[in-house]
Amino acid sequence: MARVVVDVMLKPEIHDPQGEAIASACRRLGFGQILGVRQGKRFELEIGGSADDAVMARIAELAAELLANPVIEEFEIRAP
């Protein structure tokens, strides 16, 4: 068994209204030093067998197909 983590973030140039809403909530709560927030999502995948290169390549396909929207998001895959 192995675990693979996929982090999905909006591409840097894409507007992130949720992140902005969180940033303004931060300031309202007194965390004035927080200038900006970008919000993403994280997937933890349990894998049968080891996370070898072939498996990681398949997970990259899955991420592009299902977990992320490559038109506006980018993703990173790692096996911690």
Next chain:
Amino acid sequence: MTRHDTVARAAATPERPQPHAELGLTAAEYARIREILGRRPTDAELAIYSVMWSEHCSYKSSKAHLRQFAEKAPPTEALLAGIGHNAGVVDIGQGYAVTFKIESHNHPSYVEPFQGAATGVGGIVRDILAMGARPVAVMDALRFGPADAPDTRRVLPGVVSGISFYGNCLGLPNIGGELAFDPCYAGNPLVNALCVGVMRHGDLKRAAAEGPGNKVVLFGSRTGPDGIGGASVLASASFGGAGEGAKRPSVQVGDPFMEKLLIECCLELYAAGLVVGVQDLGAAGVSCATTELAAGGGVGMRVDLDAVPLRDAALGPAEILMSESQERMMAIVEPAGVGRFMEICARWDVPAEVIGEVTGTGRLEMTWHGELIVDLPPGSAADDGPVYDRSALRPAGQRELAADDPSALPRPAGAAGLRAGLLALLASPDAADKAWVTEQYDSYVRGDTVLAAPQDAGLVRIDERTGLGIALATDGNGRYTLLDPYAGAQLALAEAYRNVAVTGARPLAVTNCMNFGSPEDPAVMWQFAEAVRGLADACAALGVPVTGGNVSFYNQTGGTAIHPTPVIGVLGVHDDVRQRLSLGFREAGASVLLLGRTAAEFGGSLWARIAHGHLGGRPPRVDLDAERQLAAVFAAAAAGGLLAAAHDLSDGGLAVALAECCLAGGAGCTVSLPGDPFTSLFSESSARALVAVRPGCEAAFAGLCADRGVPAAVIGTTGGQHLAVTGGFSISLDELRAAHRQTLPGLFG
């Protein structure tokens, strides 16, 4: 530190090559810009002209034809603002005015369905807001490739979800629209969004800057690199290649919560009398708002682009000018009102910044880092763009297409064949129950929705006390328009007009979204010219003016254009929404009447398509006088309380209409078909409707029809749990319902 192109540099370096072609400007257009300015444009000026003279903003290929809407407009006293404004404004009585418009967001919805469709809603809502009105409802007319195509499964759920996300978050009811499928829309879906807003007569706002010394305020979301395509070309061409400083074009992301704040903020600013002129920022962003406001008021304007609040500090002036960041507005404010303006914006958490002022110079001047980078006559960008009279040529094969009459197609034999034919039509994605889509929309928020999908038209109450309301419907039929663009556009108008009338409302005004292929293709241009001519003539005949709309060209995949698809929205006024007519058969014992004349008309019909995959022949004959008389019958019948149900006949003819009436109200009916059963059931002759008359009102209704010369044939009675055709077949409502309801969930659920 990059040196930016300034007016002084432009004057000093006249020969510097500029990427006009990459920005979509022809050599002749570029030469014209140089002539207007008396020098080469700066990068920033080139950015402004490239977006303002784009097909989308300048209507350069369509303008010559669209003039007919004004030239042939029927006399009307209802129009308070017409074509050329952000949206047309119509007087509906009792001191109320209504503004409405439909606009396309086709290409963005293909690239990123969710955000593309969501920002389409946001854009049209701001158009309505900019007229001074409170947006009260939205509608969406959607067309996709084949329902079972893999790409439709990617695009459709995203589009529907984007529309529902944005509209539901805004708290605007979605009261109807269309959903249609055809292979011609694969790779180029049509996502047309309509919004309607209400105001008092005196609240009308203009997109005009007035009064030198008045301030220019940009408010709403900060400006980011959203939707910039051309500017990246400019940046890389100016600075020697891609990389540093060059921003990639990026998908616009909508923020409905900011839009909601903008709506409430704007309405408070208007009420406080703080707004001299206002414009929403859509395509072409700051370029469009500044040039149009200045040109609209016949004034000059000085803008400091450094003052524009940015989401990305790396943006340069050309990118700021071209950015299509959503949820932004621009207002002209008297200096004494600026403080109060800012207070109201702050209260609504809407960022706002003074970025310039109105001048008496008649020039639009912009500075960046203290240097003059734009100095141009605003009208040259906003109003005096190129106008092309493009060549139009009847497509090869148009005659053959019309000659390929469906009358020769094999027809279903006997009762069993007709029965199966009806069920097949009812289960086809075009005629199937659209609840899978419309249930994702909030149709009743705000509490004033009287009718919503699947009714023929949406109906919204405007005044609780008097019952005054407005009805809206959109229609279009690309198959008809392909066969005959002149008649097809008229049929689309006639159907929307009939859909509004069938609720008991009086049709008043028209908006249109003209979806066509490339205007550079003479065959497409011919379709466009014919459709516009047909629509303008029909508007004159029906007495309903076009108040505004939108042209969307370049809807094609490779060299293949979509069917020409004018989508027509009609607005009507209902004197008392408590007397509206709806489509369901609810009670037993009501006489069922078919109104209008039925001929054997199958060209472009749903039957020809579903049963045979056939598209050819002539579309149904247009009879606008009959449409007018039919509408008059409905207005009088609604006011007199004579009808229990009313439904317009369109795709799938009487067969589909009967099934829809039974399913919507839960009561069946037994009918005898006048004439040839196949023609009676599946012909798509226009100017027809189906009604159930309230028991006791038969004579009064017959008199009404006779007065107006509307043929009315009693074909049966409501009641039971079957749709039964005497001497033919019978289908239980359960079986009808199953056929009708399962299709879309089965495909997309």
